Amino acid sequence: MQIDIFLPIARMPFNIFSVLGMGGAVGLLSGLFGVGGGFLLTPLLMMAGVPPAVAVASDTNQIVAASASGTLAHSRNSNVDFKLGFIILAGGLIGGSYGTELVKILRGLGSFEFVVKIAYVVMLFAVGVFMFFESIHTLRKKPGEESKPVPRKFMQSLPLQLYFEVSGVQCSLLALFGLGFLIGILAAIMGVGGGFIMLPVMIYIIGMPTLKAVGTSIFTVVFTAINVTIAQAILNGTVDLVLAMLLLIGSSIGAQFGVKIGKQLRGEQLRIVFSLVVLAVMVKILLDLLVAPTSTIVPGGGH
Template sequence: MQIFLPIADIPVNIFLILAMGMAVGFVSGMFGIGGGFLLTPLLIFIGISPAVAVASVAGHIAASSFSGALSYWRRRAIDPALALVLLIGGMLGTIAGVSLFTLLRSYGQLDLTIALSYVVLLSGVGGAMLWESIGAFVRARRGEQPTLRRPGAHNWVHGLPLKLRFKKSKIYLSIFPVIAIGIFIGFVGAVLGIGGGFILVPLLIYVLRVPTSTVIGTSMVLTLVTMTFATLLHAVTNHLVDAVLALILMVGGVIGAQFGARAGQRISSEQLRLLLGLLILAVGVRFAVELTIRPTELFTIRALEPGA
C-alpha cells in the first residue's frame, strides 16, 4: 500500500517503511543503541533525500530515547551534573551542525558530505569493533583473561584544569573534555541524523572513566535533548522534518525493540559486539559502493529557486 510523504515528496510503501522501523528497532533493542546510524542510510537507499532522512530520523531518535531516559531516571542511573555539562556542549554542537547542514544544502554539497561522512565514520567504527571482537574471541580460545581498565584510573584528561566533582559517577575531572565530547556528539547528530550513542558510550567509559552504571542513562539524556533540539532547528530552519515518515518509523521501532531486547539476552557480549561491528562496517561499505558506481544519467535538470 502506497502512502505519499509530503516533505520527502515521494510515494513509498507503508509496509516497507514499517518493516524498516521494526528492523532498526530490533537492532536497537538487541544492541542497546539508538539505530540512527542504520536508519538514515536505509532511507537514503530507498530514494528519500539525505536531507529529509537526516531531519526525520532525528525526531525518531528523540522519541525513542525518551522512554529509555525515563527508565534510567527512575532507577537513579543518571548523573545529572555530568548530563548538564554534556548538554552545554551538545547544544552548541547541534547549533553548529544545523548551521553547517543549511550551508552545505545551499551550495548543493549536502548529499555528498553525508555519504562521505558515513563511509568514514561507519567504516572506522565498524572496523575497530570488528578488530576488538576478533581479539576477544582469540583471547577466549587461548584461555587468556581480558585486561580490564579500572573506571577510576587516571589519564592525561584528568590533569586538565577547571575541574568539577561529579558525585553520582564518583569522578573528578575538568569540564573541558566533557564539553568537547558534547559538542562533537551534538554536531555529528545534527549533520548525520544519528544519536551518537555508539560513539558517546565508549568515549565516556574509556576516555573520561565514567562508571558503566551511569553511562547509558546519561548518554540517553544527551541524545534525547540534542535530537529534540536538532529536530526543532531542522523544522524551523530547513522545513525538512517529515512527520508522517517519522511516525511510521516510530511505530515499527517500538514493536521491533521488544523482540530485539529478548534476542539480545540470549547472545553473549562478544558475539553481540562482533555482529554489531559487522553490521556497522557493512553499511559503511554499502555507502562506499554507492559513491563509486557510475550513474546512468550523468546530467540532471533542476529548477532554480526564485532569485537564484
C-alpha cells in the first residue's frame, strides 16, 4: 500500500508502512536484547535515501521511545535494576564527556577512523564469538557446575560493596562506576549508543542474570538516547520529528513483542541469538569497509 508522508527535515516523501516496519523490527531487537538498535536502523534509513545526519539524529530520537517502552515492559517483570543502572549510567555520562574530548585528541593524531573501525570490528567479533561459545557451553553443562569468572571475583574484592536485590548480585560501587565510565568512553569513540558493550559487561563481568541485564541495559539506553537527541537538535538541527514519530510508534510496539519473546527464551538461548546478531553486524561493517564504494564522494553528516 502506498501512503506517503513528507519528512520536513529529510525533505522527502516516505512510505508510512516502510517506516513503521523498520521501527517495528528495530524495536523487537531493543526489547529482546536491551540494545538501542541504531546500528541497524541508521543504515536502513540511509539506504532508503534519508540523509545520513537526519538518519542518525531521528533514529536516536526513536530509541528514546523504544527504550522507554522496553523499560516499562521489563520493569513489570521486575527485570530492571534501577539502583545498579543509575550507578553505571552516572559513570557512562561522565565517561561519554571524556570520550568526546578523547575523540578530538585522537582525530588530531590522524588515522583515527581507521583505528576505530578496526577496533570496532575486532570488539564485535570477540564479543560475538565469546558469547556464542559460552552460551553453547552453558546449555550443554549439567546444572550446578557453574564457576565464577576471574573478573567477577576481582569486582567483588574491591571496596564499597553494595548488594543489589533485584539482580541478586553484590558488587563494588567503584567498580560499577568505573565500568560505566569505560563504556561511556568506548561509546563516544565508536560513535554508538553502548548497548552492545553494556549487555556482555553486565552478564559476564557484573554477573547479572541475562534477563535482568537486558532490562537494566535498556533502562540506561533511555538516558543516553535523550542526551544525544537534544545534542543533535541543538548542534545540527537534524532531528526529523515526523520520521521519529512514525519510527517510535513501530519501535515501541516492536519492543513490547521483543520483551514477550525474550520471556519465552532461556538466558543461554537469548545470548546465542544476541551473539549471532552481533556477528551479523560485524560482517556487515566489515563488508562496508572491504567492498569498494560506487563513488568515493558521499554525503556527509553520519556517524
